[in-house]
Amino acid sequence: MPEAGSMSxxxxxxxxxxxxxxxxxxxxxxxxxxxxxxxxxxxSVAAFVGLVIAMGLTAPMLTAxxxxxxxxxxxxxxxxxFYQLVIEAGTIITLLALASHxxxxxxxxxxxxxxxxxxxxxxxxxxxxxLGLIVLFLQMVSFPSYLLVLLVRSDRPxxxxxxxxxxxxxxxxxxxxxxxxxxxxxxxxxxxxVIGANLAGADAAWVAFAFGLVLIGYGFEMTLVxxxxxxxxxxxxxxxxxxxxxxxxxxxxxxxxxxxxLLEALPDSLVAWPVVLAIVAAVTMSFGNLVALRQTSxxxxxxxxxxxxxxYMLMAIAVAERTPDxxxxxxxxxxxxxxxxxxxxxxxxQVERMLGSDELDAVRGLGRRAxxxxxxxxxALLSLAGIPPLAGFAGKVFLLMAAIEGGFVWLAVIAALNMxxxxxxxxVVIAEMYFREPERTEAVAPxxxxxxxxxxxxxxxxxxxxxxxxxxxxxxxxxxxxx
Amino acid sequence: MLTVAxxxxxxxxxxxxxLPRSRPDLVRWTALAGxxxxxxxxxxxxxxxxxxxxxxxxxxTAAWIPAIGxxxxxxxxxxxxxxxxxxAVLLTVVMLYVFGEHDRAHAHAFLFLLLGTGLIGLFxxxxxxxxxxxxxxxxxxxYFIIGIWGGEQRRYAALKFFLYTRAGSLAxxxxxxxxxxxxxxxxxxxxxxxxxxPLAHAPLASALVFFALLIGFGVKLPIxxxxxxxxDAHVEAPTEGSVVLAGLQLKMGGYGLVAILLSALPQTVxxxxxxxxxxxxxxxxxxxxxxxxxSDMKRxxxxxxxxxMAYVLLGxxxxxxTGNLAARQLALNGAAVQMVSHGLLTxxxxxxxxxxxxxxxxxxxxxxxxxxxxxxxxxxxxxxLAFGSLGLPGLSGxxxxxxxxxxxxxxxxxxAAVTVLGLIIATAVYLRLMAGVLMGSAPPDAAALPALSPxxxxxxxxxxxxxxxxxILPAVLIAAIDGTTRxxxxx
Numbered sequence: 001m002p003e004a005g006s007m008s009x010x011x012x013x014x015x016x017x018x019x020x021x022x023x024x025x026x027x028x029x030x031x032x033x034x035x036x037x038x039x040x041x042x043x044s045v046a047a048f049v050g051l052v053i054a055m056g057l058t059a060p061m062l063t064a065x066x067x068x069x070x071x072x073x074x075x076x077x078x079x080x081x082f083y084q085l086v087i088e089a090g091t092i093i094t095l096l097a098l099a100s101h102x103x104x105x106x107x108x109x110x111x112x113x114x115x116x117x118x119x120x121x122x123x124x125x126x127x128x129x130x131l132g133l134i135v136l137f138l139q140m141v142s143f144p145s146y147l148l149v150l151l152v153r154s155d156r157p158x159x160x161x162x163x164x165x166x167x168x169x170x171x172x173x174x175x176x177x178x179x180x181x182x183x184x185x186x187x188x189x190x191x192x193x194v195i196g197a198n199l200a201g202a203d204a205a206w207v208a209f210a211f212g213l214v215l216i217g218y219g220f221e222m223t224l225v226x227x228x229x230x231x232x233x234x235x236x237x238x239x240x241x242x243x244x245x246x247x248x249x250x251x252x253x254x255x256x257x258x259x260x261x262l263l264e265a266l267p268d269s270l271v272a273w274p275v276v277l278a279i280v281a282a283v284t285m286s287f288g289n290l291v292a293l294r295q296t297s298x299x300x301x302x303x304x305x306x307x308x309x310x311x312y313m314l315m316a317i318a319v320a321e322r323t324p325d326x327x328x329x330x331x332x333x334x335x336x337x338x339x340x341x342x343x344x345x346x347x348x349x350q351v352e353r354m355l356g357s358d359e360l361d362a363v364r365g366l367g368r369r370a371x372x373x374x375x376x377x378x379x380a381l382l383s384l385a386g387i388p389p390l391a392g393f394a395g396k397v398f399l400l401m402a403a404i405e406g407g408f409v410w411l412a413v414i415a416a417l418n419m420x421x422x423x424x425x426x427x428v429v430i431a432e433m434y435f436r437e438p439e440r441t442e443a444v445a446p447x448x449x450x451x452x453x454x455x456x457x458x459x460x461x462x463x464x465x466x467x468x469x470x471x472x473x474x475x476x477x478x479x480x481x482x483x
Numbered sequence: 484m485l486t487v488a489x490x491x492x493x494x495x496x497x498x499x500x501x502l503p504r505s506r507p508d509l510v511r512w513t514a515l516a517g518x519x520x521x522x523x524x525x526x527x528x529x530x531x532x533x534x535x536x537x538x539x540x541x542x543x544t545a546a547w548i549p550a551i552g553x554x555x556x557x558x559x560x561x562x563x564x565x566x567x568x569x570x571a572v573l574l575t576v577v578m579l580y581v582f583g584e585h586d587r588a589h590a591h592a593f594l595f596l597l598l599g600t601g602l603i604g605l606f607x608x609x610x611x612x613x614x615x616x617x618x619x620x621x622x623x624x625x626y627f628i629i630g631i632w633g634g635e636q637r638r639y640a641a642l643k644f645f646l647y648t649r650a651g652s653l654a655x656x657x658x659x660x661x662x663x664x665x666x667x668x669x670x671x672x673x674x675x676x677x678x679x680x681p682l683a684h685a686p687l688a689s690a691l692v693f694f695a696l697l698i699g700f701g702v703k704l705p706i707x708x709x710x711x712x713x714x715d716a717h718v719e720a721p722t723e724g725s726v727v728l729a730g731l732q733l734k735m736g737g738y739g740l741v742a743i744l745l746s747a748l749p750q751t752v753x754x755x756x757x758x759x760x761x762x763x764x765x766x767x768x769x770x771x772x773x774x775x776x777x778s779d780m781k782r783x784x785x786x787x788x789x790x791x792m793a794y795v796l797l798g799x800x801x802x803x804x805t806g807n808l809a810a811r812q813l814a815l816n817g818a819a820v821q822m823v824s825h826g827l828l829t830x831x832x833x834x835x836x837x838x839x840x841x842x843x844x845x846x847x848x849x850x851x852x853x854x855x856x857x858x859x860x861x862x863x864x865x866x867x868l869a870f871g872s873l874g875l876p877g878l879s880g881x882x883x884x885x886x887x888x889x890x891x892x893x894x895x896x897x898x899a900a901v902t903v904l905g906l907i908i909a910t911a912v913y914l915r916l917m918a919g920v921l922m923g924s925a926p927p928d929a930a931a932l933p934a935l936s937p938x939x940x941x942x943x944x945x946x947x948x949x950x951x952x953x954x955i956l957p958a959v960l961i962a963a964i965d966g967t968t969r970x971x972x973x974x
Contacts, residue, residue, distance in 0.1 A: 328550070385649075387623055388616040394548070397612065401551065401660055412660070416653040423649050427626070427642055435630040435638050468548050476550065 011069035014076040017054035017084060018123055024050040025116035032109040040109040044099045047112035048092065051119075055088045062474065066482040072191050073130035075260070075482040082331055082478025083126035083256040090248040090338050091119040093453045097241035097346045100447025101353060107151045114151075115245065118144035122253030129264060129482070131180045131190040134257060135173070138217065141250050142169045148245065149238040161237025168220060168230040176217020182210035183265065192264040193483070199270060208271040214261065215280075221254030223307045224314065225284040235303035240352050241453075243299055244345030247306045248338050255330065259317060264483055267321070277318035278411050285311025285418045292425045298348055298358045301425060302341070305384060308422060309337055315415055316399045319406025324479075326406065329398035331475035335464060336383065336391035343380040343457030346450055347373045353445035363429065365438025373444050374433045376458045381426040383461045386419050391461045394468035484531070485541040485557050488524035488567065489604045492517060492574065496596030500589055507588035514592035515578040521599060522571040532564055534966045539609065539674060547613070552663070552670040557607040561967035562741060562819050565960060566606045566734055569826045572949065573730045574599045577723045580834060580942040591632065594624035595727065602731050606738060611659040611671040614743070615652070618735060622648050625720075625728060632721040640712075640719035647702050647712035655699025655739075658692045662747060677746045680974075689751040696744045697759075703736030704792045707766040717785035722837025725781065729788050730830030737795040737822045741815065741971065745799050749974035752803035759800035760894070764901045766793035771908035775915070780836045780846045783916060784829060787872065790909050791825045791880075794818065797902065798887045801894050808972055810893040815968035816961060817886030823960060824871070824879035824953060831868040831946035835861070838939055839920075842932045848919040850929060855921045860935050862921045867947045871954070873913040874906060879953035 012019065028043045035042055058081050066077035095115055102108040121140025128134045146169070150162040184190055186206060187198035199207060219227035235243040266273060288308030295301035313333050320326040348358060350373055355362045366374040383392035396419065403412040444450075464471045495517025499510050532540055538560030545555040559567065577595060584591070601621030608614040622645070630641035663671050665681035665688065682689035702709045717725045745752050752759065770789030777783040798818030802811040838861065840846050855862040871878035874885075884906060891899045935943075953960050 325551075382623065388619045393616075393619075397656070397660070398551070400657070401663070404657075404660055404664055412657060416657050420646065420650040420653055423646060424642070427645055431630055431638050431642065434627060435641065469546075469550065472548065472550050 009071040014069040016057040018120055020050055020054045021116050022120045025113055028113045032113050035109040043109045043112040044095060047095055047116055051088050051092045055085060058084045058088065062477045066480060068482060073133055075127050075129045077480060077482040078478050079481040080127040082474065083252060084123040086252050086334050086338060087119050087122045087249050090342065091115055093342045093457060094241055094245040096449040096453040097349055100449030101239060101241050101349055103447065111151060114144040114147045119249060122249050125253040126256035129192045131184060135177050135180065138173055141253050145246055145250055148242045149234055151242065152239060157237040161234045164230050165234045172217050172220035172227060175213050179210045179213025182206060192261060195265040196267050204271060211266065211271050211273060218254045218258040221250045223310050224280055225287045228307050231307060232300045232303040236297055236299045240299060240345050240349035244342045247341055251310065252334055255313060259320060263320060263481060274318045277314055278408050281311045281314035281318055282411055282414045284314060285415060289418050289422045296360045298360060302344055306341060308418065312399055312415060315411055316402045319402050319408060322406040323402055326402040327479035328472060328475040329402040331478050332398055332472050333395035335471040336395040339457045339460035340380045340383040340392050343376055343454055343461060346453040346457065347377040350444035350450050354442050360432055363433050364436050367434040369438050370443040373454065376454045378430050378433060379458055379461055381429055385423045385426040390465035394465055484524060484527055485559060485607055486543055488521060488528060489557065489600055489607060491521045491524060492596040492599035496593040499592045507585035510588040510592050511582050514596060517596060518575040518578045522575050525568050525571040528559065529564060529568060532963065534561065534962050538967055538970055553612040554610055555613060556609040556672060558609050559607050561964040563606045564963055565819060565823050566738060567603050569823050570599060570602045570731055573726060573826060573830050576942045576945055577726055579938060581723050582938055594628050598624045598727060605735055609673045611662065611673055615656055615659060618652055621732060621735060625732065628724040629716060629720045633719040637719045640715040643712045644716040651699045651702030654695045658695030661688065661692045680747065682748060683750055689748055693748055693751040693755060700736040700739040700744060704733060704796060705789060706762050706796060707769050710789050713789065714782055714785045718781050722833060725833040726830045729833060730826040733788060733792050734822045734826060737792060740796065740799045741818060745803060746971060749803055756800050756804035759796060760898055763793045763797035763800060767902060767905035771905050771912060774912045775908060778847055778849060780848055784832045784836060787909060787912060788829055790905060794821045794884055794887045797891060801890045805893045807893055810890045811972035812968045813886050814890035815971055816964055817883050817890060819964045819968065820960060821883035824883045824950065827946045827950045828868050828871045828880055831943050832872060834943045835865045835868060848916065850926060851920045852923040852925040857932055858934055860940055864943045864947050866917055866921060869913045869917050871950045873910040877954045879950040882954060882957045
């Protein structure tokens with residue numbers, strides 16, 4: 001192990017993207033408080049530029065050789081670069097949608113700061129290989145997310161949602177931190193790879209116990225059943241673009257973190273985690289889909305849908321050590337998930353902004369009232385349902401393939417059944433938009449930010465669906481992890 | 484050229500979307516032009532087709548998802564060619580039929596053209612993942628067509644159609660993935676899978692894949708007991724939707740049975756041959772009996788589709804079970820001709836029923852009578868298509884059913900006997916239909932119905948004419964199919 005504190009540990013270039021975004025967030029905190037009138041736009045513009053620069057800094061790391069930085073506490077590998085790119089892209093899309101959503105409101109200046117903070121936390125989590133940093137970054141992705149949900153302070157559901165989110169989050173993270181202390185106690189190290197090496201001789205019962213506790217923390221962020229309880233209320237209580245953000249960025253970060261923990265610290269399928277995760281995946285997707293069938297609030301529906309999607313992705317995590325195709329499959333799926341989920345939330349935001357409702361009948365006849373947003377929403381829903389040639393289809397094929405190749409044929413069958421059930425509730429929304437006559441005449445709220453967010457996501461859904469190799473080759477680059 | 488034929492409808496459809504909102508007439512012209520060009524492209528494919536040149540003509544390949552061994556790989560054999568021609572013909576006929584309808588014409592034309600691309604692509608795909616992609620590209624537009632332009636119960640019917648087909652297609656996808664993983668190195672390439680027959684020595688795995696694919700294609704065909712979506716979807720769909728649904732989309736199932744299930748897993752199909760024979764016979768008799776009980780003409784025609792498509796399954800089962808090469812080929816030829824013939828005849832029947840509904844606002848047989856005096860041209864076409872459907876010699880249906888029954892005789896007299904029973908019931912169905920609509924006299928309160936417009940006469944007449952052509956000169960069609968079935972028969 002390198003000497004702690006020695007200068008050779010410092011590698012600030014390795015954390016360029018994080019530095020840019022964190023520095024920008026700190027600078028913007030006072031500005032966001034003071035900005036008035038047209039100056040409220042400044043933080044959004046600055047955050048946008050910062051995110052683009054950060055993406056530019058992150059991209060070259062996709063092809064760099066894996067190494068460690070900061071005395072082994074931070075991984076600089078393509079895996080991290082890939083997930084950071086996804087987080088940055090998701091943040092940019094959310095930023096665009098929020099810029100239109102809060103146009104002229106006091107939140108216009110505040111939202112970008114919280115977004116930047118949360119994305120830095122998520123980016124850190126994808127790279128952290130030290131138990132202490134993992135806890136830190138998990139908090140860092142969670143706390144700004146609480147704030148984002150509470151952006152509209154006068155809104156009762158938002159208050160309730162924030163409280164629920166905060167209480168669940170605090171409890172889950174505390175339990176997880178407790179679990180991590182066991183890993184430290186068993187191995188005497190905070191470093192994931194050292195833990196992995198030392199755990200081999202440890203008592204399996206204690207390892208399983210610690211793993212269970214850690215899974216609660218990640219399961220909370222990943223909305224795995226039964227730790228998903230907060231998600232529907234939070235998604236419904238928050239404004240739609242924020243719901244979209246919460247459904248993507250913390251989830252991406254937690255998946256990356258869990259993958260790193262499993263592959264670096266729990267090698268050789270210690271404590272049979274593949275089977276455990278396979279069962280959790282089956283339960284999560286089935287529960288999410290079955291409950292989604294009965295939702296009439298679109299944000300709740302998408303919340304349960306995103307729980308189900310987490311179940312699909314967990315399927316590939318379960319086989320991550322059994323087949324080399326699993327990591328690219330998850331990574332690709334995240335690109336697809338980002339595009340289709342954020343497209344759906346961007347359109348929903350427009351509808352909600354105009355009608356003040358996210359109930360199913362708010363989109364009745366949307367196909368006539370607002371043809372293009374309706375088409376984008378339909379596209380996103382069809383992609384979530386896994387209809388080709390959209391990105392969600394290719395993603396599901398990769399996931400199913402990984403599951404079968406990893407030996408979980410039963411899981412693939414359950415997933416296929418789930419995808420059939422899921423079609424029902426997506427189709428109901430589409431039917432509401434296209435197969436019924438509109439009862440109201442309003443279109444959707446206008447805004448260039450919405451339009452850009454929707455267009456980018458819809459284009460991604462189509463392009464990555466028709467030519468999956470574009471994203472898949474990136475995903476393959478990004479499956480190289482420091483081990 | 485094949486790629487042109489596949490994507491021409493889609494490109495036309497995208498072009499249509501760019502036309503101004505205020506010009507539905509322009510949309511109709513463009514869509515008709517696009518489908519006619521597709522038909523011309525299909526005919527060019529036919530002209531350049533060598534009947535003895537194998538199953539991979541006009542082949543074109545390109546990388547698609549190299550990481551998982553999936554490629555854009557299209558080629559045609561005789562069966563594909565016949566079905567592509569059928570698709571282009573029906574697409575053109577449909578575009579002609581809907582010429583005067585202006586309700587959301589842009590979306591309407593786009594969806595039908597997208598469907599055309601899905602179907603032609605499906606019949607040409609030589610890569611399982613590509614096949615699956617086109618399979619579902621054909622599914623979604625139909626969901627919208629039923630849901631937007633359908634009848635009273637359209638939302639229910641559209642959803643049911645979507646869910647049934649999707650459940651089937653996901654089962655099929657799992658089957659494809661299993662075939663893919665069984666190949667070493669992994670590939671989705673259909674010709675390679677057919678050559679290697681990867682699961683020939685894995686009884687359990689091949690049985691699972693067999694049932695997965697049977698469910699996928701069986702929902703589409705449809706076979707009893709997976710047929711439940713069909714009556715609702717056909718009845719609620721608008722006329723042109725029913726034409727495409729019955730005329731073309733059911734062929735996706737039939738084509739899959741022949742080109743994928745039988746070709747990749749012949750031993751397994753033979754192993755479960757009797758099960759398939761029983762399913763086919765049950766579907767055959769059930770479809771005919773259920774049709775006999777209907778008073779709604781559209782529902783009646785829908786149920787006869789179950790009866791007709793069962794011949795395809797029977798042909799496949801007989802081909803897998805008999806060791807006699809000539810009988811195999813006879814059975815497969817029958818199945819192939821049946822698909823084309825059913826597309827023309829049933830597509831035509833749905834058009835005729837649609838014309839009646841358009842005029843009288845009802846489809847109940849009791850509400851009509853004596854049309855032969857009122858609408859001679861309509862009655863002539865109606866009678867021709869109905870006689871074709873019941874298998875009258877001289878029309879295409881006879882050629883198909885005759886071949887399948889002939890091959891079934893090789894297997895067992897009893898199979899052939901039950902088939903003939905189904906044929907007799909189907910005959911009764913159509914005779915009753917013709918007697919009710921064309922003969923006798925109209926109910927006293929029925930309004931006088933106007934004669935056919937040239938557009939209507941042309942669209943239905945084209946289908947009837949092609950059916951007569953195949954009936955009189957079956958060699959036209961069989962020459963193209965024969966080479967393919969000869970290859971298929973040698974598994």
